[in-house]
Amino acid sequence: MKKLLLLIILFVPVYQVNAQTPEQLSFKRHEIKLDAYYLISGIANVSGLKIEYEYWFDNWGSAGLMGFYGFWKQTKIQRQALGFYRFHLRSKPKSVFYIEGNFGVSYGFDIKKVGPSIFDLEQVYRTRFGLGAALGWKFIIPQPGITVDIYVGRGRFIIRESGFELGKRNYPRLGICVGKLF
Helix, strand or coil, rough: HHHHHHHHHHHHHHHHHHHHHCCCCCCEEEEEEHHHHHHHCCCCCCCEEEEEEEEECCCCCEEEEEEEEEECCCEEEEEEEEEEEEEEEEECEEEEEEEEEEEEEEEEEEEEECCCCCCCCEEEEEEEEEEEEEEEEEEEEEECCCEEEEEEEEEEEECCEEEEECCCCCCEEEEEEEEEEC
């Protein structure tokens, strides 16, 4: 009896997954977004212009590119390019919840102490490569093709020009984006 119950528990979910038919996208596959959070935040470490492009493969996945340019000289991350893949956990016609994996390259500076005084500081510019993850939610208005995307996450820089630097620096993955489907 226990073996029969175990077989039923194992095969019923598989049968349910195979019984589902794939849904087709009811909107366009290309999307371009502007991040309002980075644009108006005023936080010196992240203030800048961020533009994203996303391509939808189907209802369960999409990939894209992001470019960031820091406005102020005090912005620690001056420029950043990021590639990402989003796996949609819940995909309904107007709402998507997703997990994102990303990789990127960043150009910015660190502050290095060069003397005994606290005022003996120097900016050292570095190029870094990193990996990260994020969680997000997207709301879609299909008729005009407008999207609102909210996500939060974090990435770790793992490689810089002089070698590995595991766990020393990270980059934020925050956004409130407004986009257009085309």
